[in-house]
Amino acid sequence: MDRIYLDHAATTPIDPEVVDIMAETMRTYPGNPSSIHREGRTARARIEEARKEIAELLNASIGEIFFTSCGTESNNMALKCAVRDLGVKRIISARTEHHAVLHTVQRLEGEGVEVAFVKQDSRGQIDLNHLSGLLDNPGSPKTLVSLMHANNEIGTMLPLAGVAQLCAEKGALFHTDTVQTMGYFPIDVDKTPISFLTGSAHKFYGPKGVGFVYINGDNLIKPFIDGGAQERNMRGGTENLYGIVGMATALKKKMEEREKQEKYIRTLRDQLLRGLQERIPGIAFNGDAFGESHYKILSVSFPASAKSDMLLLNFDIQGISVSGGSACSSGADAGSHVLDALKPGDPATTIRFSFSHHNTAQEIERVLEVTEKLLVG
Numbered sequence: 150m151d152r153i154y155l156d157h158a159a160t161t162p163i164d165p166e167v168v169d170i171m172a173e174t175m176r177t178y179p180g181n182p183s184s185i186h187r188e189g190r191t192a193r194a195r196i197e198e199a200r201k202e203i204a205e206l207l208n209a210s211i212g213e214i215f216f217t218s219c220g221t222e223s224n225n226m227a228l229k230c231a232v233r234d235l236g237v238k239r240i241i242s243a244r245t246e247h248h249a250v251l252h253t254v255q256r257l258e259g260e261g262v263e264v265a266f267v268k269q270d271s272r273g274q275i276d277l278n279h280l281s282g283l284l285d286n287p288g289s290p291k292t293l294v295s296l297m298h299a300n301n302e303i304g305t306m307l308p309l310a311g312v313a314q315l316c317a318e319k320g321a322l323f324h325t326d327t328v329q330t331m332g333y334f335p336i337d338v339d340k341t342p343i344s345f346l347t348g349s350a351h352k353f354y355g356p357k358g359v360g361f362v363y364i365n366g367d368n369l370i371k372p373f374i375d376g377g378a379q380e381r382n383m384r385g386g387t388e389n390l391y392g393i394v395g396m397a398t399a400l401k402k403k404m405e406e407r408e409k410q411e412k413y414i415r416t417l418r419d420q421l422l423r424g425l426q427e428r429i430p431g432i433a434f435n436g437d438a439f440g441e442s443h444y445k446i447l448s449v450s451f452p453a454s455a456k457s458d459m460l461l462l463n464f465d466i467q468g469i470s471v472s473g474g475s476a477c478s479s480g481a482d483a484g485s486h487v488l489d490a491l492k493p494g495d496p497a498t499t500i501r502f503s504f505s506h507h508n509t510a511q512e513i514e515r516v517l518e519v520t521e522k523l524l525v526g
């Protein structure tokens with residue numbers, strides 16, 4: 150039987166059309182985009198075409214999109230440049246951010262930046278009054294708020310427009326990690342006052358190892374990687390031409406198919422949610438599962454037991470790929486800083502299911518049967 154992949158928040162399989170366009174780009178664009186001869190100029194033009202495509206999808210200017218190697222680099226660039234170049238001396242963030250943000254914020258704190266964490270409820274929703282109060286603090290230094298659009302482990306979504314507006318009204322810069330939502334929700338930076346946002350191609354059926362950061366044109370930063378004059382002098386290094394073209398192709402396609410896919414994925418998520426409620430006693434859903442949640446993520450807590458302890462491994466043996474508390478970069482399940490922050494001491498076993506338009510109702514039915522067999526017997 151074919152394996153069932155339900156780990157699309159970790160990464161998505163590359164779209165075959167994207168593979169074809171990347172392969173064609175490899176064959177047709179041999180030049181270095183910085184060279185002034187024809188091969189160089191055509192490669193440069195192809196990169197600028199990709200930049201224009203991405204800028205249009207976000208309603209940004211082309212000069213506001215910078216290509217990077219991944220979402221992690223994009224988040225590092227936004228936060229570190231805001232501190233180094235824009236006079237930010239205080240960051241307000243949340244304990245449930247991805248490590249790409251959290252560890253960067255902690256490093257900046259070690260270097261003297263003041264850090265405050267906004268209060269959250271047990272679903273991971275931030276306390277807007279608390280955020281507003283933190284921003285009102287008289288005499289506080291220049292502040293940047295960094296809050297992710299959707300949490301990658303539990304799916305909880307930020308009221309993006311409201312938070313962006315609040316930050317703008319209070320004179321704070323606003324960075325949002327949109328790695329999980331890029332291509333899944335419409336984002337319009339012309340209507341929403343966002344200073345920085347980030348994307349990573351492998352989360353929307355593009356290639357791994359390429360991402361981008363949007364930097365609002367009002368924020369003039371200095372180079373993040375010193376070297377050549379690539380990316381308008383902000384990030385030295387010969388561009389990942391094939392990756393960039395693949396990323397723009399993937400994002401365009403994802404946005405075109407977004408609404409249709411969303412409807413379909415919601416039916417799969419609902420099927421799993423209801424099925425688990427009916428068949429598995431004592432389960433709970435993490436995050437804001439019945440409210441403002443990313444439709445591609447369902448995080449489930451199974452009551453602690455010898456059987457649930459082995460669930461992740463047994464799913465894999467049964468041909469089902471899902472994530473545990475969190476997939477750390479060493480490959481081990483290192484527990485979850487997100488769940489520790491929201492439900493400290495909870496002994497339950499957490500499994501994150503994350504869906505795509507490639508999954509089917511039959512696959513979900515099989516997951517339900519396997520879960521019941523593994524837990525209930």
Ligand SMILES: Cc1ncc(COP(=O)(O)O)c(C=O)c1O
Nearest residue numbers: 219220221247249301328329349
């Ligand atoms: C919310 C979020 N931010 C950042 C990242 C890091 O992205 P990348 O793998 O491209 O470095 C991820 C990937 O898991 C993520 O889910």
